[in-house]
Structures are given as structure tokens and as C-alpha cells.
Amino acid sequence: MKALRLWTIHNYGLLLAAGVFVFMFALYIANLEAGLNVRVVTTAANKAVLLALVAMAQTLPVLTGGLDLSVGMIFVLTNCIASAIVIGTPLEVGVGAVGVLGAGALAGFVNGLIIVYGRLQPIIVTLATGAVYYGLALLIRPIPGGDVDEGLAEFMTDTVFDLVPTSLAVLLAVVVLIWLPFRLSVLGRACYAVGSAEGAAYMSGVQIARTKLAVYTLAGLLAGIAGLMLTFVTFSGEASAPIGGTYTLNSIAAVVIGGTSLYGGVGSAVGSVLGAFILRTIDDLLFVFDLPPLWQPLFQGVVLLLAVSLGAAQVLRIRNRLDLFQ
């Protein structure tokens, strides 16, 4: 019983995000004429999984107290690479897909190298590498185009056994096969330790350099998976700065809504997935409630602002104002 209570306290943000998402999605389904069916869920999932993966990528650096402003650009870059090499014979498609993921991981690894050995602030490093990755994407796709293996793309955006959207299954696989093993490993623990108190972690013998390198590489890999999924959805590659920028910024919003602290050390990638789902459901809700299109951006902005201000409730509970300045 006590364990459950502790777990609840530790995962307060996560549970809150889950509650908000369930409520919003129920509201969406209730107001949708078609009601709940596999088609509706698949369409919603295909859109939401992209942001969910990018948000998971963003979570890892944030947990160490850093930030990755290049996730959106790695997402765009891997999308462009995928539109060029994930086509042909099954073998070529397979090698191409692995190549795309490798490129994402490599981009993240480069971020990590510069941050760790250059001893520069993550926010400014990833700002600059983001420009480089966008430039590389433009080199590959000066104009939108390219193609991807149709069979694979259709499979990935359809459903498994007419029951579960494949994209959701992919997301689940990423959580179970990448996030959970990472979280339970020494590396995952080190990641939280570095985010809580880097100096103390160093004194306790945590391999800070190795941890950060792994975290940024993993972030690049996750953004690469998202870029590959985007290619399956759009059947093409586009080097678009607005797409990269929007995904980067929305990923930060999703991370915060999912209960992860931007100061590091607290949170989880699962929360970020829920945060991403919440952000996407807001858009869908605006659609079913038939809000005039011109009002939508303002409404989205206000909802985003309110959502991130929810955390402000803790300011009212605090007893000593000094606790605010940690």
C-alpha cells in the first residue's frame, strides 16, 4: 500500500497527464459522428505517434538537465534520407531503414560529442547543429519529393489484425524495447542522477560523459524512428524548416505537459507520449467542435499556455519562498 502511495506521488504528473488525455479523447469520440472505430483511432494514432516519438527523443536530454533543439531537424533530415533510400528490393528497403535510424543516431551522437567534449551548453550547440542538419536535409531534398516502399508504408500506417493501429504498436515497441530497458539500466539511473545534481553524480562515480553521449545518441535514434514513420505517412521527403521548428517546440511542450521537469532529474518518456497525445487531441477537438478556422491558432495557443501554467498550482502550496529558487 505504501509502495503504491509512493509510486503515485512520484508519478503525479504522469497520472495527471493520463487523466487529462483520457478525458479529452473521450470528449472527442463522444462528439464525433462516426463514434469509436478502428479507422478513427488509426488516423488519430498516425498523427499523434510522430509527435510522441519526437517528444520521447526530447525527454532524454531534458532528464539530464539539457535540451535538444535539433530533434525537429533530425526528424526532417531522416525523413529526407528515408525518402531516398527506403525503396527497392526487400533487402534494399531493410538496409535503407537501418541506415535511416543509423543516421538519426549519428546526428544525436555528434550533438553529444560537441556537448560533452566541447563543454558547451546543449541549448546553443543543438541550435547550431540543427541548422547543419537542416542544411543536409536541403542538400538531399532541395524540393519535396522522393518515394518510399509502398507495401511497407501502407502496412505501417494501417492496422495489425484490423485491431490495433500499427503506428501505435511501433510506439509501444519503442517504449518496451528502448525506453524501459534504458530506464532500468545503470545508464538510465545515471541519466536521472546527472539531471538531479551533476556534481554529486560525478562524486559518486557516475560516468557523466558516457551517460550524456548515450542520451543524445538515443535521442537522435528516436527522432530518426519518427522521421522514418513520417516518410511512411507522407510517402515523400520534405526539407521544411517550419516542420522541424514546430516539432522541436511542440516536443518541449509535450515533455512539460507530460510531467517532466525542464530542470532535469524528474519525469519519464511515457509522460511525454501522453503529453504529445494531449496536444494532438486538442487539434482534433477544435475540429469536432467546428471552431471557426481563424480562431483555431489563438485557441491552441491559449490552451497550450493554460496547460503549461497548470504546474503553477504548486506555487500556491509552497511554504517557503526560497524553495522557488532551486
Added chain:
Amino acid sequence: MNPIPGLRVRANRVDKAIVIAFGFIIVMLLAGSLYSTNFLSTAYLLQQLQIAAFLGIIASGLTTVILLGHIDLSIPWVVTVGGMMSTAAASWGEPSLAVPIGVFSGLLFGLVNGFGVAFLRVPSMIFTLGVNAVAQGAMVLYTGGFAPQSYATEFMRWLAVGKTVFGFPNAVLVWLAVGLTIAVLLKRTALGRYIYAIGNNEGAAYLSGVNTRGVLIVCFAISGMSSALAGVLLAGYSTKGYQAMGDPYLLPAIAAVVLGGTHILGGRGTLGGTVVGTILVSLLQSILSVMQMPEAGRQIIYGIVIIAMLLVYGRGKKVHG
């Protein structure tokens, strides 16, 4: 340990950043002059300063926020708000109020930013992002998603593209005025001391009796007003406001502040550094476009140069417990 040597080291590091950044500017100009002799002509240099002025005004305001250890991501759409509201005021038949109304609307958004960060204690990174989205939504609603059908006033055009003294662009004079005001504020007023104090240790500043909330709000208000002022000038430059006119300015502004030696986590840096950083960033962009480098190569070189320069002088200390 005597605190004075520590202080001196800190001052030296900032100076070093400015000196090296300045060196990069000279090198870039010389390299450019190998490509075309125009690079060293007064006309070209003045034109560069005029283009840099928009970025410079934004970066000056942003410096106060970064010195606090915060960041203002609402710049893109606050710039647009400034541009659109000033031309709107002109079309409502109040041309004389165009500039004040533009700057005032930026002040409003800055105050909202400050309120969220100071009182709600939401991290500035995410709160200003939300305010940016709200500003965008408000402008889409106001214009219907198109460029508004209103034009800049004569005065705005004069401010942005006119020249008065010795062919010196007015926009540069505006930049000079904004920069000097903020530099004096940082160096010669109690508020300036408070800004550095909060950037170094907010809790200590609070315990020393500094009204930390007030300082936060003032700095975000300054950043909002500078962004909006740059938007007003931009509208004057292109004769009208348009959607997303501020988008190309956020990342270069952050880069300008950081390349000028201001620490991204706050507490260290000078406005002079930001001015040098601004010239550096805008000259780099200009040279890359003059060399008719395709967009892809421009982005790659831009990113690599920023990292390379930071590696030369922006490195942090090793972690030692």
C-alpha cells in the same frame, strides 16, 4: 580566497569573447574582400550595419533576459505583432501613434511573459513559447491569415530606410539609442546590478532584499518592447507587416547574444558583446548570401561556424564535484 581576482578573471573572459568575436569580423571582412573589393567600401559596411540593426535591437533586449538565466522564445511573433499593430494604427487614421502603439503591444506581451515567469514560476523556455503561440493566434485572427491591408507611415519608413547624418542610416541610430539605454541600465543602475545578481543566484538576490519578481517582469518587458520596435522598423523597411516576419530572427538573436560572450545560463555578459555578436552573425549571413551559396550550404556553414567560434572561447569548466 580574495573575491577580487575571481572577479577579474570573469571580466577578462568577457573581454576575451569580444576581442575574439571582433577578430572573426575582421577576418571575415578580409576574406570577403578577396572575393570582391566591395566588402571594404563604406557603402557596403553602412548597408551591413543597417541590416544588422533589426537583429541588433532584438538581441539587445534579449540580452537582459538571458543575463537573468531566462530566455524569450516569443520573439518571432512579438516582432510580427509590432509590425502589424503599427501599420494597423496607421490605417485607423492615427499615423503619429503608429510607432508607440507598435511598441506598446510588444510591452503587453512582454508583461505577460514576465508575469508567467515571475509569479507562476513556469520555466521561461515553455511559457514564452506559449505566449508566442498566443501572439500568432491573435495575429492570424486579426488578419484572417493574410498580409494586412495597411501600410507603414512615412515616419516608419524614414526610421527604417532614411539617412540623416553623413548618410548614416536612421535604423542604426535607433539601434544605438536602444543599445546605449540598455548598456547604461546594466552598468550604471541598481536594476542592472540586480539583473546580474539574479542571473548568478536568484535565491541569494531575493534574500538580499531584491524585488526579484519586479526585475524579471521589467526584463521581459524590455525584451518585448525591443522585439516590437524591431518589428515596427521591419514594417517600415518593407512598407507593410506580413505573417511570420519575425521568424528568421529568433535563432540569430540567441546566437548573437551568446557569441558576444554572454553566458546562456545567465549572470555573465555585456551589451557590448551582444553588439559585436550581432555584427558577426549578420555579416556571416550576408557574406554567405553574397557568395551565392545555396541555402543548404549556407545553413551548414552557419551552424559549423557558430560551433567553431564557441569552441574557441565559450567552453565551460570541467565538472569537479
